[in-house]
Amino acid sequence: MTEKEIIDAFLSQKHIAVAGFSRDPRKFGAQVFEMLKTRDYRVYAVNPAGGETPGKEPIYGSIAELPDHVKALWIGLKPELTNRLIIEAGKRGMTHVWVQQMAGNKETLKLLNESEMLAVSKRCIFMHANPAGFHSFHRWLAGLFGRLPK
Numbered sequence: 001m002t003e004k005e006i007i008d009a010f011l012s013q014k015h016i017a018v019a020g021f022s023r024d025p026r027k028f029g030a031q032v033f034e035m036l037k038t039r040d041y042r043v044y045a046v047n048p049a050g051g052e053t054p055g056k057e058p059i060y061g062s063i064a065e066l067p068d069h070v071k072a073l074w075i076g077l078k079p080e081l082t083n084r085l086i087i088e089a090g091k092r093g094m095t096h097v098w099v100q101q102m103a104g105n106k107e108t109l110k111l112l113n114e115s116e117m118l119a120v121s122k123r124c125i126f127m128h129a130n131p132a133g134f135h136s137f138h139r140w141l142a143g144l145f146g147r148l149p150k
Contacts, residue, residue, distance in 0.1 A: 003149035006118045007128050010096045013072035014042055017063070019085050020076035020103075021045035023054060028100075029076050032125060036074075039130050044070055063088040072096040074125060079105040086111045098125055123149070 001009070016036055020029035033053070036043045045053050050061040060066050063073065063085060073089050075082050075097065082103045089097055099108055099121040112119040 001118070003120070007120050007123065007149060009118050010072055010098050010120055011129055013096055015044065015067075015070045016041050016072045016074055017044040017046050017060070017066050017070050018074050018076075019046040019063070020074075020100075021047045021053070021059060023051075025054070032074060032076060032100075035126065036129065046073075063092055063094070066092075070094075072098075074098045074100065076100040076103050079103065079108055083107050083111055086115065086117075090115045090117060098123070100125060 018029060018033045018036070021033050022028075022030045024030060025034070029047075033043050033045055044066055045057060045059040046061075046063065046066070047059050048061050049059065051059050053059060071094050073085070073094050073096070075085055077085070082099055083105075086097060086099070086108065095117055097112070097115075097117045097119050099112070099119065101122050101124050104112075104121050109121065112121060
């Protein structure tokens, strides 16, 4: 599959877990969570602290706690945490993973290549999930300079 097809396959999932969710609306994980919700995805917050989102949705303490039908995982964490979650997601049978740009390292790429999951890495989800505002302009610029996935 091409990178664009893998991105489209991830975004075709209706249930997406967000690992790196924060209750602080200024944090990137909280912004991704809210953006996906506004685009009609059923989004599942993942953070070891657990509890509830500001919207009173459950926060899952681990990948293992997610409902079985959730097969897509977005990760926006430090690489050492990202790598552990990729392994957990693979063991759980997840089929799609998106490692936000700067959330991975060489080991991350190795793990993704060895996994059976369809994986997006080194890309910003805001540019691909029906972008708006600044991200729409950024996507336009990337397209202008031939930097969008093919």
